[in-house]
Amino acid sequence: MSEIIIHDERFSRLIIGHAKLERLWTGGRWLEGPAYFPAGRYLVWSDIPNNRLMRFDETDGSVSVFREPSQNANGNTADRQGRLIACEHLTRRVTRTEFDGTVRVLADRFEGKRLNSPNDVVEKSDGSIWFSDPSYGIDGDYEGERAESEIGGSYVYRLDPSTGRVEAMIRDRVQPNGLAFSPDESILYVVDTGASHVPGLPVTIHAYPVETGGSLGAPSLFATCPDGFYDGFRVDVLGNIWTSAGRSVHCLAPDGTLIGEIRIGEIVGNLCFGGQKHNRLYICAQTSLYAYFINTRAAALFGPPQAAASRHG
Numbered sequence: 001m002s003e004i005i006i007h008d009e010r011f012s013r014l015i016i017g018h019a020k021l022e023r024l025w026t027g028g029r030w031l032e033g034p035a036y037f038p039a040g041r042y043l044v045w046s047d048i049p050n051n052r053l054m055r056f057d058e059t060d061g062s063v064s065v066f067r068e069p070s071q072n073a074n075g076n077t078a079d080r081q082g083r084l085i086a087c088e089h090l091t092r093r094v095t096r097t098e099f100d101g102t103v104r105v106l107a108d109r110f111e112g113k114r115l116n117s118p119n120d121v122v123e124k125s126d127g128s129i130w131f132s133d134p135s136y137g138i139d140g141d142y143e144g145e146r147a148e149s150e151i152g153g154s155y156v157y158r159l160d161p162s163t164g165r166v167e168a169m170i171r172d173r174v175q176p177n178g179l180a181f182s183p184d185e186s187i188l189y190v191v192d193t194g195a196s197h198v199p200g201l202p203v204t205i206h207a208y209p210v211e212t213g214g215s216l217g218a219p220s221l222f223a224t225c226p227d228g229f230y231d232g233f234r235v236d237v238l239g240n241i242w243t244s245a246g247r248s249v250h251c252l253a254p255d256g257t258l259i260g261e262i263r264i265g266e267i268v269g270n271l272c273f274g275g276q277k278h279n280r281l282y283i284c285a286q287t288s289l290y291a292y293f294i295n296t297r298a299a300a301l302f303g304p305p306q307a308a309a310s311r312h313g
């Protein structure tokens with residue numbers, strides 16, 4: 001069975017016919033949150049139930065434990081200075097690992113109440129950090145520690161790391177999860193996995209227009225997952241969305257059409273771009289880390305094109 005499914009000719013131009021899906025490592029319980037660090041050519045990701053961050057060295061293929069305990073970290077990203085930003089379930093906070101190795105808390109509360117369990121995180125070119133805060137890390141003891149939500153809702157927040165200010169930007173999702181900006185940062189895409197708590201609710205990606213000044217406009221439905229769950233995703237330079245979708249990676253064109261799939265065979269949690277040309281997908285799927293070279297690149301590992309950055313001031 002082919003691991004590549006082409007639904008639309010647009011996908012043919014994005015893949016390499018003889019590329020092979022590689023399983024780089026296995027032995028985790030539930031992998032999430034891959035983040036690529038170009039200067040060091042390594043990938044950090046979460047093994048949430050095992051309470052550890054792992055590290056894959058692209059220069060020799062070795063894998064080691066990067067941090068243990070990880071506070072059941074879930075989503076990770078590298079900021080524009082190459083520092084690790086991590087969403088920690090157990091401690092219900094977003095942290096940054098500084099240049100000297102210390103772990104600094106960037107956010108753990110909203111309006112005086114503890115966050116639920118930060119899940120996924122991206123940095124915008126203006127330095128703001130955007131993260132989702134569903135309840136998965138406090139729903140039970142497997143991926144965190146059972147607790148009641150103090151906030152009473154699951155929101156997407158904008159964090160200003162220079163002031164520590166945390167602002168709720170999205171309050172109309174049930175369980176906001178993966179998130180990413182379009183290449184010019186005019187759209188914020190957000191996954192809603194509320195079906196885990198509300199039977200029958202579709203698993204969706206919604207598109208929120210980013211208005212001048214940084215606020216968000218009314219969302220529109222961008223895509224509905226045909227099988228299983230969307231979770232984490234990233235956007236390539238052409239605006240295509242590469243997302244986890246059940247046991248596959250789905251590629252959605254900028255108009256929301258499902259144009260192709262990569263069948264992984266395990267439940268996919270999240271993915272990111274890496275490699276020296278930013279053309280290698282690193283895929284966290286259930287127990288294993290996979291990689292797959294594609295014929296497109298990350299929108300940008302550290303920000304949008306210059307024109308877009310200046311347009312948004």
Ligand code: MG
Pocket residue numbers: 032075119120177178231232270
């Ligand atoms: Mg997630």
